[in-house]
Amino acid sequence: MLKVFNFFSGFISSVTVIIFFHYINTLYELDIYKHKLMQNIPDLKEYDFIIVGAGSAGSIIAARLSDDGNNVLLVEAGGEAIPFIDIPLLTPLLQKTQIDWQYVTVPQEHACKSLVNNQSHWPMGKILGGTSRLNNMVYFLGHSLDFNSWFADYEEPIVDKGGFINLSYLKWNTPLADAVLKGIEEMSLEINNINCNLKAGFMKVQLTMENGKRWSTDQVLHERYNKTLNIITHAYVTKILIKSNKAMGIKFIKSGQAYEANATKGVILSAGTIGSPKLLMLSGIGPKMHLETLNITVIKDLPVGQQLVDHILTGIDLVTLNTSLPLSIGNVFNPKAAFEYFFMGQGPWTSSGIEVVGTFHSSLQNNNLTAPDLQIMVMPSGISQDNDLMLRKAMGLSDEDYNLLKN
Numbered sequence: 001m002l003k004v005f006n007f008f009s010g011f012i013s014s015v016t017v018i019i020f021f022h023y024i025n026t027l028y029e030l031d032i033y034k035h036k037l038m039q040n041i042p043d044l045k046e047y048d049f050i051i052v053g054a055g056s057a058g059s060i061i062a063a064r065l066s067d068d069g070n071n072v073l074l075v076e077a078g079g080e081a082i083p084f085i086d087i088p089l090l091t092p093l094l095q096k097t098q099i100d101w102q103y104v105t106v107p108q109e110h111a112c113k114s115l116v117n118n119q120s121h122w123p124m125g126k127i128l129g130g131t132s133r134l135n136n137m138v139y140f141l142g143h144s145l146d147f148n149s150w151f152a153d154y155e156e157p158i159v160d161k162g163g164f165i166n167l168s169y170l171k172w173n174t175p176l177a178d179a180v181l182k183g184i185e186e187m188s189l190e191i192n193n194i195n196c197n198l199k200a201g202f203m204k205v206q207l208t209m210e211n212g213k214r215w216s217t218d219q220v221l222h223e224r225y226n227k228t229l230n231i232i233t234h235a236y237v238t239k240i241l242i243k244s245n246k247a248m249g250i251k252f253i254k255s256g257q258a259y260e261a262n263a264t265k266g267v268i269l270s271a272g273t274i275g276s277p278k279l280l281m282l283s284g285i286g287p288k289m290h291l292e293t294l295n296i297t298v299i300k301d302l303p304v305g306q307q308l309v310d311h312i313l314t315g316i317d318l319v320t321l322n323t324s325l326p327l328s329i330g331n332v333f334n335p336k337a338a339f340e341y342f343f344m345g346q347g348p349w350t351s352s353g354i355e356v357v358g359t360f361h362s363s364l365q366n367n368n369l370t371a372p373d374l375q376i377m378v379m380p381s382g383i384s385q386d387n388d389l390m391l392r393k394a395m396g397l398s399d400e401d402y403n404l405l406k407n
Contacts, residue, residue: 055130
């Protein structure tokens with residue numbers, strides 16, 4: 001009987017994943033087609049500011065500048081949000097769709113040993129709201145020593161402090177979260193809201209969530225349409241227009257046609273970790289030797305893109321529990337879970353996949369007054385528990401290492 005249940009559960013989940021994947025891509029393509037038919041390019045007058053990228057930072061910056069009375073143009077390569085992608089539980093299914101840039105690193109010699117071709121997948125949002133539309137929603141500031149040297153006057157941009165970002169503690173979690181925190185308490189490690197004191201410690205995760213739904217930064221833009229904020233979607237910026245060493249505007253392509261827009265006060269790049277340095281280099285700002293090999297006229301020789309640092313991650317599926325957790329296929333597809341989400345903003349559909357976060361000092365550090373060098377994220381489900389549908393493929397784990405993991 002159990003084998004039959006597992007078979008049908010796996011079959012239903014497989015069909016659901018395939019349908020949802022095609023649902024996102026189809027709506028995205030229809031939105032592009034609608035824009036081509038309408039040719040809804042605004043009158044490209046002169047703006048005070050032009051912002052490239054309507055992601056986690058770009059949307060907030062655009063809203064603030066617009067609130068101050070500036071005439072702002074916000075240009076985004078992706079489109080508007082698609083219905084139902086604000087359900088937190090669906091987060092893993094958003095990767096490798098049309099709303100993801102689907103970046104992949106070049107093969108690594110000394111890293112990514114368990115990944116296909118030694119290449120790491122870097123999900124990044126191609127949509128209004130950027131990666132805040134497809135990340136795991138974790139709001140985690142880290143330790144104050146991580147950024148005091150370069151951003152000592154940082155202020156949280158959350159609603160409770162007059163900002164935009166909506167925060168919420170977990171609306172639902174498995175017993176694993178409480179069990180882990182109990183163990184941490186027995187080890188005499190600190191448990192508190194480390195987003196407030198910015199010290200080492202552990203806590204149940206805070207999420208960018210409102211009423212159980214994903215909160216993303218594009219939501220600050222909706223009430224500002226047709227005022228001092230102008231938004232163009234499905235527009236790919238190809239170059240910054242520079243005159244007399246000053247950024248004066250941008251070139252972009254929309255629906256196969258090229259356009260230019262000018263700014264009197266400045267051009268702000270917020271196109272992401274990859275998009276911003278790429279656009280700078282295409283515009284002639286970057287390492288001279290590299291630009292010259294691509295026949296790009298050098299305007300300024302700068303080490304653009306040379307300081308990129310990625311996280312080192314380990315520990316995927318290394319812990320096996322002797323009991324089942326309620327974040328299972330059976331519970332997820334239970335009609336009660338859907339009812340709890342849509343009518344009460346509660347239940348397993350509000351899960352972002354991460355329940356506890358914390359930082360601590362390893363044995364390599366003798367001084368606990370320094371910034372911690374280790375971070376833990378506790379996840380109630382592993383990449384081997386979705387019937388090989390999405391999680392393993394999204395991470396790019398090779399068949400060989402995946403089979404070792406399962407065994």
